[in-house]
Amino acid sequence: MKINWGTGIVLAFIGFIAFILYFVVRMSTDDRANHDLVTEEYYKKELSYQQEIDASKSASEAGVELKVEKTVEGLVIEFPEQFDPEKITGTVSLYRPSNKHLDSNFPISLSKTHLLIPDNRLVDGRWDISIIWEYEGKPFLHKQKLVY
Structure with a gap:
């Protein structure tokens, strides 16, 4: 043919x-x-974005820097020593871009100037850390990307 x-x-x-x-x-x-959204409540989170900008701006204006370090015990977050640790409140959000099931939030409850997140909670790889905290009613924000 x-x-x-x-x-x-x-x-x-x-x-x-x-x-x-x-x-x-x-x-x-x-x-x-995996075709999941980045966050479950994406639009709701976008509405609060201006509050994040204000909190980040207030942290930079006050000269407040947090230290996030990887140690043998886990992840250590050190808050500024000039603040009373018992008056600091807020949350630490650990976001894993590759797997939403590993995301977690930790409340900030301090007796010393540092917070320890145990090593068994963290899997090797990239983490986006967002620390939203308040001191005497003034909000602060610290964001950082970390490869653990």
Whole structure:
């Protein structure tokens, strides 16, 4: 059987379209490809973004720097020594971009100027750390990316 040019071009287009559709269906149904949103309540979080900007600005204006260090025991967060540790409240949020099941939040409750997050809670890899804390009603924010 002899195939002319028109039939060959149509068969090539059909083959190409079938090839593309195969990969679209495969990627849509594959369990290994994770299509989750970055955060569950994305729009709600965006509305509070101005508060984060203000808290970050107040931290930079006051010259407040937190130290986040990786140690043998775990992750140590050191707060400024000029603040009374018992008046510091807030939360530490650990966000894992590659797996939302590893995300966790820790309340800040201090008796000394540092907070220890145990090593068994952290898996090796990249973490986005967000520390939202208050001292005498004034909000502060510290964000950092860490490879653990």
